Amino acid sequence: MAKHETGKLPQSIDETMAMLEAQNYLAGTQLATVLFLALKMKRPLFLEGEAGVGKTEIAKVLARSLDRPLIRLQCYEGLDVSSAVYEWNYPAQMLEIRLSEAAGTVDRQRIEGDIFSERFLIRRPVLQAISAGVGRAPVFLIDELDRTDEAFEAFLLEVLSDFQVTIPELGTIKADEPPIVIITTNRTREIHDALKRRCLYHWVDYPKAAQELEIIRRKVPGCSATLSREVVAYVQRLRAIDLFKNPGVAETIDWATALTELDRLALDPETIADTLGTLLKYQDDIARIEGAEGRKLLAEVKAELLAQG
Template sequence: MAETSGKALPETIDGIIDLLSAEDYLAGRPLATVLFLALKMKRPLFLEGEAGVGKTEVAKVLAKALDRPLIRLQCYEGLDVASAVYEWNYPAQMLEIRMAEASGVSDRTRLEHDIFSERYLIRRPVLQVLQGEPGRAPVFLIDELDRTDEAFEAFLLEVLSDFQVTIPEFGTVKAAEPPIVIVTSNRTREVHDALKRRCLYHWVDYPAAADELAIIRRKVKGCNEQLSRQIVAYVQKLRTIDLFKNPGIAETIDWATALTELDRLALDPETIADTLGTLLKYQEDIARIQGGEGQKLLSEVKAELLAKAG
């Protein structure tokens, strides 16, 4: 085991699977393998896939399991350096300048040095990551990178290559220890190859039926077995039809939780129609399933489960 101030890093792929499983995250071997390699090679891990398949959860669970700080940079259109890395506390700097002028300070070089010191530096997520506690590097989640523009991607190249940033008035800040970096993308646009080359890559897909059932059993304790099987089979079928947005595992958990709160023991057309808002997020999809197609799917699910039971 490698020593850290938090918990030790697993030395095997099975160790990664067990580590995540202890926090109720069921990782398949391909994901566990690439995560193990990212930790060993100290390389960022780029996770791509549809929304709701558990990409962000990997970073959250990993931080909790390793007892390390989680620092999250939520990406959005227009994200800039001031919001992501640092900015100066301009009001405090102006106040310092006025106080210096009022007291007759004439040494401009000294004043400039004072106002561009750490005292006035506001640390945003990237700088917080690079100035992390030695021996306990944080987990850095760069979430939904595809929502930013190419200019911000280009800026991240220095961060992900050398784990450092340069502040013109302050100097270069370099991490004492490389952080654990998880980058996620919903693939609303292609991320540039230059950034991908700095990362290990994994596509996170929707879980297979058996895996999704195991997740429901762990995450929704009060959901009975019959209902759990029907929910998973129904959601798996929904993903095979042409919906505007297929439900992810997060929506499956929400639906199972909602039906459990309603004390339902099995799916029926009325219950499905009343609770689709926890599973589907677009009115066009809800209207389609509330029509005849939803009833057809339910009949197929019950027939298939009955055949398996027989």
């Protein structure tokens, strides 16, 4: 496999896979391909998938691999321009006005020019992302976009089109070099097609058993081989049943870590019941797996792994 030099954009799909693997992120060919193309074409990458499958981690891995700052806009209901783009430091402005008045300054235009200058501007993630110089464009993570409303989504569409923001008092600030944009969504609502058209798209799915086993081997090196296999097989089976919230890769890692800290070498019903809170996050799911269904699941896992040898 090709090698990737830290700080430089990958020049091939193989080099993109090597870049991710160097940061212990195991990606398939499809993800490596769309990521390589997003970097090459300078297009935002729109990542969709269930919570906990590693969408956010891709942005973190990119920032480390490319030696770029990571700027994260964590989306939530009610997110507005003042929280996402910029706002003025009103307390400092009021103090400046009072100091100017105390000094006898009466020129209103001069005072206004002073208080609406860069030193009173608070740059929020969007403005930070487009303000970096050439060669240091950050990785801009817009996380969980589906949590915002359509009005903010429409504003973001404008930003992603031109990578510029207009501040009435200062004028238009345009990126010297567009940031590397990663957008994630858990698909709690549909994102408008107009925004998706500006992006390359990839659905991030749960990993297959072999891939998840390798993730555990890398992320939880103290976990025994037997326990790792049982944990992965158990989680894979859990995802096949009708739970309110399936465990993601992050929960698999947490569970394997917890079991290792408890010095467990293999799964048993009591251990599973005692540690389900690290794997499942809803009481109805926990209550269901604590009972006969969970024991049946474990028996099937043991039989399956025994048959594999």
